Amino acid sequence: MxxxxxxxxxxxxxxxxxxxxxxxxxxxxxxxxxxxxxxxxxxxxxxxxxxxxxxxxxxxxxxxxxxxxxxxxxxxxxxxxxxxxxxxxxxxxxxxxxxxxxxxxxxxxxxxxxxxxxxxxxxxxxxxxxxxxxxxxxxxxxxxxxxxxxxxxxxKQVAERTKQLREALGVLEQTYHSTLVALSKALDSRDSDPNHHSLRVTAASVRLARHLGLSHPEIKAIEKGVLLHDIGKLAIPDKLLRPAEALSEAEQLIIRQHPIIGHRILSHIKFLQDSALLVLHHHEHYDGSGYPQGLKGGQIDLGARIFAVVEEFDQLISVNRSGKGLGFK
Ligand SMILES: [Fe+2]
Ligand SMILES: [Fe+2]
The missing domain is CATH 3.40.50.2300 (Response regulator)
Structure with a gap:
């Protein structure tokens, strides 16, 4: 052929x-x-x-x-x-x-x-x-x-598994977040705050942190820390949280333990550990006049400093127990 x-x-x-x-x-x-x-x-x-x-x-x-x-x-x-x-x-x-x-x-x-x-x-x-x-x-x-x-x-398999894991992680994160929000609301109600103080300051702190250019993990840590900033109050008796009269010095000392207690609680929970310092420092003042350690300026956790600004602002514009507040336009 x-x-x-x-x-x-x-x-x-x-x-x-x-x-x-x-x-x-x-x-x-x-x-x-x-x-x-x-x-x-x-x-x-x-x-x-x-x-x-x-x-x-x-x-x-x-x-x-x-x-x-x-x-x-x-x-x-x-x-x-x-x-x-x-x-x-x-x-x-x-x-x-x-x-x-x-x-x-x-x-x-x-x-x-x-x-x-x-x-x-x-x-x-x-x-x-x-x-x-x-x-x-x-x-x-x-x-x-x-x-x-x-x-x-x-x-293809790796991409598929990664997608599934991401979705599962998203659901898990959402579940965690919902749990924290529920806990935060419970803490607020214990403090007789009907206006969801913690949710409000959390949203504002997250916005400020974003504005400052913090990373996603840093912002998430601040979000969790602010939501739970007063979790240590779980160990404080109701009568001290809603006192009928001015607190004694000894009672004030007990109240001042709540950041330490809160820090201890968060330190033992893996996904909340990065927020523990914010909780410990959330009553520290930039000039060193705060508690429990009397830290100053940069010694204070950045998240706690952001929270302090927001918390102060929130108190100024919110209607307090005596019915007064500056309001905000
Ligand atoms: Fe507090
Ligand atoms: Fe607060």
């Missing part, structure tokens, strides 16, 4: 008996004898082969049909601007390219491999060698594609 026509096609008996489709090989060489010998040898081994003599037909075939390997004796493109390999790979990026050439030059071989060739066979070569090298190149391509598929599947 002639193999030196521009395009020839022959599926082998082996390929037709195989369960998986035969590998498709495009043989491109100017020499009709080489094309014919390679065609006969590779077809006899079950490959589905086509032949062509020049670059234009080869590129047209590669664009129109699916090939697994191209065996080429052509190195330079017609215009000499680039190697044939590069053009082949532009049209068919995942094809295996095997060079068949008479040029014995290590530098050239290295460059061709760099361009993406799988193998480099120098003529003359035995048909046995040719078929072995072709088989190796196809096996290498199969493994590479398998690996790529595996990577793609893995990336």
């Amino acid at each position: 002639p193999a030196d026509e521009p395009v020839l096609n022959q599926a082998s008996e082996l390929a037709s008996s195989s369960l998986s489709p035969a590998a498709r090989i495009l043989i491109m060489d100017e020499d009709p004898v080489i094309r014919d010998i390679a065609f006969r040898k590779l077809s006899s081994q079950g490959y589905d082969c086509k032949c062509c003599a020049d670059e234009k037909i080869a590129l047209r075939l590669l664009a129109a049909e699916k090939f697994d390997l191209v065996l080429t004796g052509l190195l330079e493109t017609d215009d000499g601007s680039t190697t044939v390999i590069r053009k082949i790979l532009q049209v068919s990026p995942d094809i295996a390219v095997v060079l068949l050439t008479t040029i014995v030059d290590i530098d050239l071989a290295v460059n061709l491999l760099k361009d993406g060739a799988y193998d480099y066979i120098t003529k003359p070569c035995s048909m046995e060698e040719l078929s072995i090298r072709v088989a190796h190149a196809l096996e290498k391509r199969r493994l590479l594609r398998e690996n790529e598929n595996y990577q793609r599947t893995l990336q």
Whole structure:
């Protein structure tokens, strides 16, 4: 059967008996004898082969049909601007390219491999060698594609799991937040504050923290800390929180324990630990006149300083127990 026509096609008996489709090989060489010998040898081994003599037909075939390997004796493109390999790979990026050439030059071989060739066979070569090298190149391509598929599947799975985890984390965070809000409301009601003082100062503290350019984790820590700033009051008797008359010095000392108690509570809860310092410092004053440690300026936790400003402002504009407040426009 002639193999030196521009395009020839022959599926082998082996390929037709195989369960998986035969590998498709495009043989491109100017020499009709080489094309014919390679065609006969590779077809006899079950490959589905086509032949062509020049670059234009080869590129047209590669664009129109699916090939697994191209065996080429052509190195330079017609215009000499680039190697044939590069053009082949532009049209068919995942094809295996095997060079068949008479040029014995290590530098050239290295460059061709760099361009993406799988193998480099120098003529003359035995048909046995040719078929072995072709088989190796196809096996290498199969493994590479398998690996790529595996990577793609893995990336897809990782992306899917990450999405699921993010969603679960979002639900968990929302649950935590709702729990903290409920606790905060309970604390406010214990303090006889019907206007959700803690929620109000939390929202304002978060806004101020954002305005100051704090990071997301810092803002979250401030949010939790402000919501729970008075959690230590759980340990303070009701009669001291809502006294009928002025508190004695001893009673005031008890009240002043609440930041320490609150700090102790939060320190033992992992997801609240980063808010514990805010709770401990929330009654410290910038001039050192606060409690429980009498810290000054930068010694005080930044979140607590933000809270202090907001808390003071909130007290000024809120209607207090005596019915007075500056209001806010
Ligand atoms: Fe407090
Ligand atoms: Fe408060």
